[in-house]
Amino acid sequence: MSTEAKTPVLEMKGITKRFPNVVANEDVDVELYPGEVLALLGENGAGKSTLMNVLAGMYRADEGEIFIKGKRVEIDSPRDAMLLGVGMVHQNFMLVDTMTVAENIILGLPDLPFIPDMKDVHDRIRQLSERYNLQVDPESRIWQLSVGEQQRVEILKLIYRGAEILILDEPTAVLTPQESKELNGILEQMTREGKSSIFITHKMDEVIAFSDWVRVLNKGRLVTVKQTATTSPQELARLMVGRDVLFRLEKKERNLGEVALELSDVSANDDKGLPALSGISFRIHSGEIIGIAGVAGNGQKQLVEILTGLRNVSGGKVRIFNEDKTNKSPLDIINSGVSHIPADRIARGVAGDMSVANNLAMKCYRKPPLVQKGFLHPARILDLARRMIDLFRIDTPTPQTHAKFLSGGNIQKTILAREIDACRGLLVAAYPARGLDVGATEFVRKQMIEQSEAGTAILLVSEDIEELVTVADRIAVLFEGKIMGILPSSEADTETLGMMMAGVTLEEITA
Ligand SMILES: Nc1ncnc2c1ncn2[C@@H]1O[C@H](COP(=O)(O)OP(=O)(O)OP(=O)(O)O)[C@@H](O)[C@H]1O
Ligand SMILES: [Mg+2]
Known part of the structure; x- marks a missing residue:
């Protein structure tokens, strides 16, 4: 033109x-x-x-x-x-x-x-x-x-x-x-x-x-x-x-540990009281990454909420590290070692009027070394914050800057840094790379793989098939609140996933 x-x-x-x-x-x-x-x-x-x-x-x-x-x-x-x-x-x-x-x-x-x-x-x-x-x-x-x-x-x-x-x-x-x-x-x-x-x-x-x-x-x-x-x-x-971005990530062979999360026949309703999930059963072992694929609105939101204590199930059982955590409070679930990267990062993820440093330390508040004799230790909070700002390349003028003044992607990095760092068992990550630039996306994917190599169990909800295939070990596809099948990433081609996302079960495809 x-x-x-x-x-x-x-x-x-x-x-x-x-x-x-x-x-x-x-x-x-x-x-x-x-x-x-x-x-x-x-x-x-x-x-x-x-x-x-x-x-x-x-x-x-x-x-x-x-x-x-x-x-x-x-x-x-x-x-x-x-x-x-x-x-x-x-x-x-x-x-x-x-x-x-x-x-x-x-x-x-x-x-x-x-x-x-x-x-x-x-x-x-x-x-x-x-x-x-x-x-x-x-x-x-x-x-x-x-x-x-x-x-x-x-x-x-x-x-x-x-x-x-x-x-x-x-x-x-x-x-x-x-x-x-x-x-x-x-x-x-x-x-x-x-x-x-x-x-x-x-x-x-x-x-x-x-x-x-x-x-x-x-x-x-x-x-x-x-x-x-x-x-x-x-x-x-x-x-x-300013450099070449690798879109290929190396994954080492891992030995799977204990069962970190087990869902048995879980069902739940949405906000309007209509069925949103039914018959959900799967397990994640320590050291394993399970991807949840599917078009948004097929029960992902409710699944994540159940796993983080924000929604009750209407049937079935949730076990986290061999303890019954069905319908337990968010705090109870956090204390059992669950970290959460929320889909709605602005509303749920950060406190805008608090400093970046305090946002980063939020998950560790009740524990040493940030707390000593019941008092917060500002210098240690600052140390922790500086380390995370550096590692995750969070672009902020100072650690004391209010979180609301950061750019969209840097708010997301702040949440990721906090949740990945605090994670001691099970990480529930909803669309973790949303809003991140290509370099940061690559970094976050690497972090998830490294965490799993160190023994963390990860549930990764994503709409990005490429992300699921490169990061997850197995992929479960959600359609209208049901799992259409779970398959190893190495066998998950776009066509099969696409059919499952449209409501065809894995059994029907392989029959
Ligand atoms: N209201 C504000 N007060 C202070 N600093 C701000 C404000 N808005 C933006 N900034 C700063 O200006 C810079 C540019 O931010 P901007 O939001 O324009 O980035 P962006 O390119 O949109 O990033 P992203 O991809 O993360 O959305 C950042 O360093 C940010 O911290
Ligand atoms: Mg922006």
Whole structure:
């Protein structure tokens, strides 16, 4: 496509944004033409979200200029951005849970009548849903929707408001592979209408599938601008990390130890009281990694909650290290040696107003050497924190910085460091690499393998088949709350797993 003659719909020139102790963006340029999709890449903490928040009016740049359709503009608030046709879907959604889809979509619209005609609004939402193939019922309430559906609402909200430039901050980190394909369809429809988008992702195959151009940030500076067609996933990974990234991991032969976890005929209901799991039986030995595969929403959430004391079973038994832990409290379960990397890291994973150091030490609070004669030992907490920040390469100005000021991926690293470090028996890991850059993903996978070699039993819930096959020893596939079969990773090809994820049992496949 020749873009030479057209005016860019967006130019950002020389953008610099500083926070206390950090230069998040330094002299960054962005250029975007109508109908283009730009992928923004960079390691965790490179400054991607910050740059887009400047464009969306959440932050004000310290230096630099923004031009929309050739005209210099001042963007001082999300409202200014919206009036200029710029809309952003944030890394953490910003919907009001108790309101309906339609109410969320019109919330804060500038020219809204005092009593809006909701029938009109519903009709318009339905039209847009159809045009962009974004299925969602305008009358449902947000809390009733899956994460994927909530994201559709966020996108609809922006289209409803007439966004010409759509910014998506890691839109697929929380989506199933199927939903991520749908998102690609939405972007293509927008492109056909001449709208443009910028999206942030850590998944290289999506960069290749979705985008026309790629810009790579490194420590706040723009280091590469490339036309997508002229690059490859390997090259992009190297440009981001500054070295070759190995996607192959070595696994040593291990001797399996005692049974760490045993589920016998477990069943459970979901929040609405409907059956979510039934007849779940399997064991994990010390030193073994079991992967749970399946499209999200097939009982993974309930399984993890049962294993961490957050949900009661409606039938069956849970044994952890040979003790009955059925329907025991979270504390009881933590004390029996279970660590947990939660899927919902912002809500459950960290205390945002506490320092990174205290977040890292949280699991060890009751034990020596952090506690002495009943008192916390600040110097030892700091020592522990420095060691973990170093090992996990957590990008934080100081150990005392509040966790909420870290970038999305670095919050995830903080949780991983704490849970993996504190782990003394069984690790329940839900989507551990979600939101991590390629280098950090590789590191976390290695850590899990090393932990299992040291004798930890690991339950790894993931949607990434490649991750399951490289990390897990055996893979169990969940479909509509039942296990379709358990097979060794060495025998788990994409086709077999795909069929099981769609509801065919292993027995039926091998029959
Ligand atoms: N509100 C804030 N206050 C202080 N520092 C901040 C704030 N927001 C971001 N930072 C810092 O700015 C830097 C860039 O963060 P940013 O969130 O833009 O990274 P990112 O590229 O989006 O990373 P990720 O892939 O992890 O989401 C980080 O060092 C982060 O700690
Ligand atoms: Mg970010």
